[in-house]
Amino acid sequence: MNQYSWKQFLENNNLLGTAGAGQLKAQIVPAQPKTLQHLPKRPAVDLAFHNLTYRVKEGNRSNAKTILKGVSGRLRSGELTAIMGPSGAGKSTLLNILSGYKTSSIEGSVTMNGAERNLSAFRKLSAYIMQDNQLHGNLTVQEAMTVATNLKLSKKFSKPEKHSMIDDILLTLSLSEHRYTMTRNLSGGQKKRLSIALELVSNPPIMFFDEPTSGLDSSTCFQCIHLLKMLAAGGRTVICTIHQPSARLFEMFDQLYTLADGQCVYQGSTKQLVPFLSTLNLECPSYHNPASYVIEVSCGEHGDHTRKLVDAIDNGKRDVRSSADYAGLKARNDLVKVQNLKAILDKNDASSVSGRKYEDNLTLNNGLLNGMVNDIVKEGNVSSALVTTNERGDAMIDVEKSVNCTTALLTEEITSPERYPTSQFHQFWVVLKRTLLFSYRDWTLMYLRLFAHLLVGFLIGALYYDIGNDGAKVLSNLGFLFFNMLFLMYTSMTITILSFPLEMPVLLKENFNRWYSLKSYYLAISVADLPFQAIFCVIYVSIVYYFTSQPWELFRFSMFLSACLLISFVAQSVGLVVGAAMNVQNGVFLAPVMSVPFLLFSGFFVSFDAIPVYLRWITYLSYIRYGFEGTALATYGYGREKLRCFQTYCHFKSPITTLEELDMVNANFTLDIVALIVIFVVLRISAYLFLRWKLKTVR
Amino acid sequence: METASSVKGSTTSQISSLQYSSDINADSLEPDQSEDFQTVLGLKYLPSWPAVNLQFSELCYVVPDQTNASKTKTILRRVNGMFHSHELTAIIGPSGAGKTTLLNLLAGFGAVCESGEILVNNSPRDMRVFRKMSRYIMQTDVLDSQFTVLEMMILAANLKLGKELNLKQKLEVIDEILGMLRLKDTLNTMAQKLSGGERKRLCIALELVNNPPVIFLDEPTTGLDDLSSSQCIALLKVLAAGGRTVICSIHTPSAKIFEMLDAVYVLAEGQCVYQGKGSNIVPFLKNFGLCCPITYNPADFIIEVACLEYGGSYHEPMVEAVGNGKVARWSPPAVEGETTTTKTDTTSGASSFYERDQFDEEISPKLLEAKCSWWLQYKLLLVRMLIQMWRDKSYIKLKFYMNIVLALLVGSLYFGMGTSASKALFNFGFMFTIVIAYLYLPMMPVLLYFPTEINLLKREYNNQWYRLSSYYAAMVTSKLPSMFILAVIYLSIVYLMSSQPLEWFRFAMLFTIAFVTALTSDSFGLLISSRLSLVNAMFMGPVLAVPLILLSIYGIGYGGGTYISPLMRFLMHLSYLRHSMEGLVASLYDYGRADTICEDTEIFCSFKKSKVLLAFLGFENMHYLWSLSCLMSFYLLFTVAAYFMIRLRLKHSEVSPIFAYVIQLLTKYFNFTSYNY
Secondary structure (H helix, E strand, O other), X not given: OOOOOHHHHHHHHHHHOOHHHHHHHHXXXXXXXXOOOOOOOOEOOOEEEEEEEEXXXXXXXXXXXXXXXXXXXXXXXXXXXXXXXXXXXXXXXXXXXXXXXXXXXXXXXXXXXXXXXXXXXXXXXXXXXXXXXXXXXXXXXXXXXXXXXXXXXXXXXXXHHHHHHHHHHHHHOOOHHHOOOEHHXXXXXXXXXXXXXXXXXXOOOEEEEXXXXXXXXXXXXXXXXXXXXXXXXXXXXEEEEOOOOOHHHHHOOOEEEEEEXXXXXXXXXXXXXXXXXXXXXXXXXXXXXXXXXXXXXXXXXXXXXXXXXXXXXXXXXXXXXXXXXXXXXXXXXXXXXXXXXXXXXHHHHHHHHHHHHXXXXXXXXXXXXXXXXXXXXXXXXXHHHOOOEOOOOXXXXXXXXXXXXXXXXXXXHHHOOOOOOOOHHHHHHHHHHHHHHHHHHOHHHHHHHXXXXXXXXXXXXXXXXXXXXXXXXXXHHHHHHHHHHHHHHHXXXXXXXXXXXXXXXXXHHHHHOOXXXXXXXXXXXXXXXXXXXXXXXXXXXXXXXXXXXXXXXXXXXXXHHHHHHHHHHHHHHHHHHHHHHOOHHHHXXXXXXXXXXXXXXXXXXXXXXXXXXXXXXXXXXXXXXXXXXXXXXXXXXXXXXXXXXXXXXXXXXXXXXXXXXXXXXXXXXXXXXXXXXXXXXXXXXXXXXXXXXXXXXXX | OHHHHHHHXXXXXXXXXXXXXXXXXXXXXXXXHHHHHHHHOOXXXXXXXXOOOEEEEEEXXXXXXXXXXXXXXXXXXXXXXXXXXXXXXXXXXXXXXXXXXXXXXXXXXXXXXXXXXXXXXXXXXXXXXXXXXXXXXXXXXXXXXXXXXXXXXXXXXXXXXXXXXXXXXXXHHHHHHHHHOOOHHHOOOXXXXXXXXXXXXXXXXXXXXXXXXXXXXXOOOOOOOHHHHHHHHHHHXXXXXXXXXXXXXXXXXXHHHHHHOOEEEEEEOOEEEEEEOHHHHHHHHHOOOOXXXXXXXXXXXXXXXXXXXXXXXXXXXXXXXXXXXXXXXXXXXXXXXXXXXXXXXXXXXXXXXXXXXXXXXXXXXXXXXXXXXXXXXXXXXXXXXXXXXXXXXXXXXXXXXHHHHHHHHHHHHOOOHHHEHHHHHHHHHHHHHHHHHHHHHHXXXXXXXXXXXXXXXXXXXXXXXXXXXXXXXXXXXXXXXXXXXXXXXXXXXXXXXXXXXXOHHHHHHHHHHHHHHHHHXXXXXXXXXXXXXXXXXXXXXXXXXXXXXXXXXXXXXXXOOOOOOHHHHHHHHHOHHHHHXXXXXXXXXXXXXXXXXXXXOOOOOOOOOHHHHHHHHOOOOOXXXXXXXXXXXXXXXXXXHHHHHHXXXXXXXXXXXXXXXXXXXXXXXXXXXXXXX
């Protein structure tokens, strides 16, 4: 079909006239056609922006700082575009605006295939791979891909189809041999490729990359950009910010967009950069990387040429694709230097020679890469995708490509109001399984929790051995009941304080890339730890109940266990609220501080009738109070017989006396349980609202 | 403008280095020229070190393989090399080539060399001396965010120069250094407001305070943009031209940065594939049939070759050509008749320095003496920590107001119970709330704070800023004022509101017990967080506290006649909270307290007399001074234990093989995630 034949390859090689160079290059880029046949079909997308301006408030002052100053530009499908510029030029801001990550304080327009962009539809078509690889370290590559396919593909794709997609993607990205490797054991380059693989599941026609080569070494950088090149050759629109690419990486980009001080100083083909700068009397030195040179010029290290460059490129409205695009500039330059005709001629010759050699290097890469199968559908004009070459061997880019990209190509799935391809319940189920898998993999904390519950359980059992039926030790037994509350509260709460802060980066990425809704995620996180907490609680309560010889009646044990379980869940919810609402430092301090009043008003320290009237309202808010009351009623209420007395006189031999002392004669166990459930529900909802608010402010 | 002045500065420094060769050897110059020399580059008042040439041979470094227990991985394979004074040398190479490992071995930072030799001026290296001569600038900038540039520089000067110079002279030194590093404009800027390049230069400035002759930098340009990277390397070049030996590892130097390097050392797969001037890389590679395209950066090109992207057959020939680093300065074979001297030869000043014999010069014994006494270090660090606390205003306010709210709440709950005989048991609960409050409130913040603070400590300690003992003493002491004030506020409120006996000695006794309990809880938290990661410390802290609470009130309400086994009594003594409880009870009820009031509504008050209450609670045999002594003992025990834990962590001592084997088993069979500190 569109295979690049070996015969054409040889002919193209001969056209270059340098067999040695061709042979050398051939080792670098093996011409193996790769295909992603099984992914869902997507329309090609051209993106254009016009007069983009972005301002931010500077500190507390009222004046604003302009990051982007009316820039324009165009990003074509089938091309790999690099956004370059010095620090502070606005690269990341431009990328964030184009990807839809930033939506406020923006002037100007962004169009998609010639029409104003619908951001909701655009978000379904695009993927944003951030600079840091936000991955869960406790999953294997296969598991991560399975989670992604289950979340991002609707039910009309069967399980074998999903497996085929995963196999295709992993094979294409050279991750098949690492299928069963833990994500945390992958190298930097492999993590980057996995981040890309996860987003390829939904086959986005537009992909944004923020500094994809940051932190990678030379070889890994090359593999990464080569991968992006291949994705673009498949018909996608690939845009990335890049900092200091080597010359070899730079050659692989199709289009370059250079920013300086919030304005565009160059837009166009990478191979036209050196000739373009040359016409403005900016010569790239020998053994110098053109990418570094243009950044140095933008920084002002070779004098202040920003204004000249911005005017020449019309702040992004001009797109340099061939020599003809800046012929006017050249003519103007000739006019200025009419008195130095000889010097001009020499310079033109040198520029022409270096330009031609530079173009030759690019042609081979382009020719080889264009042989790949085009897996982005271009209905109605497939024949125009054929690569043709002119006399000089340049790979001609089909300038008429944009005509085929119209809004009508958007399928019903893209424009439907549904935000996610899967149902809320399905998202919840997938995230829940993943979270349970995390807990299974990271056993350090699980072992610590089990060890702690067993240790304290047996310790309490030893300290309060056989205390439950001794009339002389009722005060100590009440202390035992109180310590159950204290232990369950702290062990449940301190873990969850850190849950959300540590997960925030991954949550931010996955939620923005439309993996799942926040509601589904929150429900999964909420539910995931309940079974573990319940198991630990049951183990602990069984140990202490047996050793302390509490009354052996099944209904009493059930009541006791119910109260303890609910206390555990409520304390867990308190930790979630603190973790969702505050930063780690304040949360770690406030959580124990806020718990002390609940301990004080639990009924253990002071009986309810001894509490001043104006403070009694706090007892109704104290969940410890309901737990303590519930366990006390389970132990001493509902007609328990008298305790044994081994001394002359036992003040609390009769259970009624104990309840009178605690002011719990009229207490109702069912009411305690209901109160705990209500507090639990309120706290869980509060944590969700705090998390939602935090997610919005972070972005 | 900055670039122009930077270039001018470089030119000036290069010219002056040609004439004077070295500001480090200022005393050997002719007298009439020394005046100009010092005003240009010399750092007045600072100690004068001899120039250092660093040579290493047959270095080898092996680490255990992370995935396979029985195998090992060789990071460095018998590499050799020579790093000269007056030169800025960059170690470059692909990821995993061993750049950082080599740098760490040469700096003596953490890693211990398996085999091989490191020579300093042709003599075996004395590590104790070398640590005082060299400085290591980490890749990540660890700075106190609560201080300005000037404050940090003054602290560094005070710690490193001691009383040898007065304040005016120190300020002159600081002014000189900041001027050289172009940081004068940021004098009063908070560290967190600095840009990336400025932070990097500040890290260098802090270490320049006592003029080290050898400086190691790990990836100094990572995270900086093009302009900041150029400025940083230009600065390092100025430092090197002044006579220092500057060695850094760089990931992918740009062409502009590459041109500024005096020498390049290229590593690949643990071996040296090139050593010499950067400009000779192109002819070097041409020898092997590799032609660097004219639009390529030679540094990128040789790294790509090292990555085997042009085939795997070039690695061994390149290693042989430079003798795995034995060839100190590769140069192309001299073409007959070619006598032109290249530009880099003259600008670096290295060639003229070769002819001078510096190797016999001895290091003055005065240089090795500690400039700052233990007491002075302690004072300076204490002041820094106190200022740090004070400037974190929001956190202080949070603690202050929460403290008051909690005190009012507790006071209201126990309002008037201190004098009521019918509520004596509740008054016992009042004392228990003090124990719980001063267990958790001091402990939880430490579990969070210390794991992040240790990064700063690690950097400064390893660069010989101070002793660990003075830092630790300052850390322990700096917490006392805020804890004292908060305790006074809290205990005064709850004591008065609950109508405890208004006798000064009783309040003083109660306050003392409560305060020492808080200190002990703080050191207990420090002991836990010195070994565990953040999440696990957060869990284990409260968990370990529960047994302590249990034991503190065990046996209460049993009456005097009940038997308690000796084992239980021993366990009860292990809980420092038990001693707190006994001390608090003794404060309020011992020493002949008057009878409590029995209201008319009560028919009979069992606990009107103190002795009856004490007997019922099982506290007859307590003694206040005994409790206080035990509490103080626990405090000292935890404090000293935490100190040794931290010391162990900083020393990078090797783990015993048995322990490592156990960890491996746990990791393999139980999915135990081993946390590397």
